[in-house]
Amino acid sequence: MSSRAMILERLNSATWTKPSSSREVISTPASIVSGDVEMFVSKATAAGAQVEEVGSLDEVQNRLVQIVQEEQLQKIVITDEENLKEIDWEQLSQQTKSQVQSIAQLPGENYRSYVVEAGLGVTGCKYALAETGTVVLEHSHSNERLVSHAPDHYVCIVKRDQILKDRYVLASLFDSGLSSTAWTLVTGVSRTADVALQVVLGMHGPRKVTIFVVG
């Protein structure tokens, strides 16, 4: 008998009485916080992100120029998402004398070596959660996973209407079907407390996270 068959056989032959209904639907507590942009900003800030509310993508572009200049960044990697296309990256590159590469222009092996050297990664997001100040990334060839993880500084652009109330809303969206290979919920900055309980930011992920809330 295979291990699979043996395990399932043992589970199925348990003699204690199981409820006859195959699966009860339980009610999780009603939403535990009511969310809005203000809440998203305060929660994301508390988690260690720097959050800025801006009126337009032009403003995002201006702020990015400042960041690149202040941090003297040489290489920037951006995803191939629709809302990022409205930013004039060529102009930004010229203004800051930095190299900006979209993952769409980078063939596989070049992408990997570029992304680990980039000082700044910029992505959009699919959703955000007000409850926890989380950005929800849907990964695909237009939003590769390491763009938001390998660079020291990660910038995420969130549109106001992408902000959902909480994880339960996200769960219902996920439960109605997932087609992408991976999703990541990012809340603030990577951290550890493994050295004698001292919280240190920037363990294996970005040391700095900036979120622009647009609109």
Place this chain on the structure above:
Amino acid sequence: MDLRPENFQSVAEIEVAKVAQRDFVVMVAGVFNYLCDTAMTAYGDGSAQDEARAAGAQIRTNSLNNLAELLQEFETNANRNGIQVLWAADAEEACQLVKGLVEKHQVKTISKGKSMISEEIGLNHFLEKEAGVKIYEGDLGEFIVQLRGTLPFHIVGPAINMTVQEIAGVLQQHIDMPYTEVATEIVSYVRTYLRDKFERADMGITGVNQAIASTGSLMLVENEGNIRWVTSAPRVHVALMSIEKVCANFADAFHLLGLLTRNCTGQAITSYVSVLNGPRRAEEVDGPEAMYVVIIDNGRSIAYQDPLLKDALRCIRCGRCGIQCPIYLRIGANPYGWIYPGPIGNVIAPVIMDLDRTRDLYEACTLCGGCQSVCPSGMSHLDIMTHYRQMKVKGDDRFGGTRICIKERSGFKILARGMQNPGLYKAGVKIARRFLNQRSQDGYITQMPGPMSGWFRCRDFPEMPEKTFRQRWQDELQEEARQTADRAVAHPEAAAQNEEG
């Protein structure tokens, strides 16, 4: 120190004397308890928090009631997503399966996300020895423990008992870190050291926090970002899960996630939650080209058949019960002699090892109930531990429990008879008092000859008072009656008024 559950008592004697470690751990537990209690207030007042925990318990009940069905549903959907699902009856088979994948994909180096099940099956040791691969733990605490070659101290904070000096010493010795006691510098050095390993690893190995049956997805939870590397950079991803880590859907998974993180680190959510649905597609670069899930039994399906022991599978590994446990906080992790210390070890170890080897674990519990009062998955630690004790007394073939010896059985029989008969009980107390108090020193009996010597080896017992509670109670009643009578003689009018009133 030979750390095995069989050596619980001797190791506990050593550990309990480490006062500085104990004070530090108690302080850490206090901080975490405060953080967790504060985080739970997000659900509302006490009753709202109870409701949230009850919902968590109900989710686990549903998962366990439908375990076979959910595992098959998960397998079907995971296969559809391109994830290959393998099943292992025990630790040996699980290790062999992973070794097979290492060979198939010509793996030389492996990066790992923190995974308790991989520790449980001894995967690192096996692969390094049998497959000649190099393995790097990605979680900082786990990495330190790996270099040091010791057991994790806590299921969430593996090196949380170590001082900065000890950590710096280990890293200096094993990976040439220039000695520093500055936490940010330590973190920065390890970040750079491991980043290189993450980028080059051929295979990533992780555990699974929840497998979602309805979509065939995996949910993985972390703060450091090592799991994101381990599941994004290598060519192959192998996820290990024990059979109980499955839930019906995302509504369930996200509710458990909230309870897990709030009771683990006191966070509403961790820095990263990864939801993985399959290997990368043709046009994608990040993510593995091949993805496997190994579903591991290792004794659990036998426990599942027992109506009470199946509840040992409720645990979602938040670690909250550990920091509530007065025993664990005083003796630390080492005496448990295995990777799950504290109450969760007491509950899980006997079904995975056996009742004889782990006897001291479930017998060392004081049954104070601190653990189950905070558990978000509805675990009845006390029922399970008393059940183990009964099984051990009676003997149980399924879990390697030999019946206790004739001397012990006879002792308990005599005790039971005495407890049922007030006359015998009184007489027994008299004899016991004389016998015990003869051996008392400074008000405590610390050793005993003969068959009781084992019991006293790691316990002491206060001297028995001259009078039992019942005698003192009767004496007090008599004294009160005497005083009332005296007052009546001295002030007859007042006594008469009192009576009328």
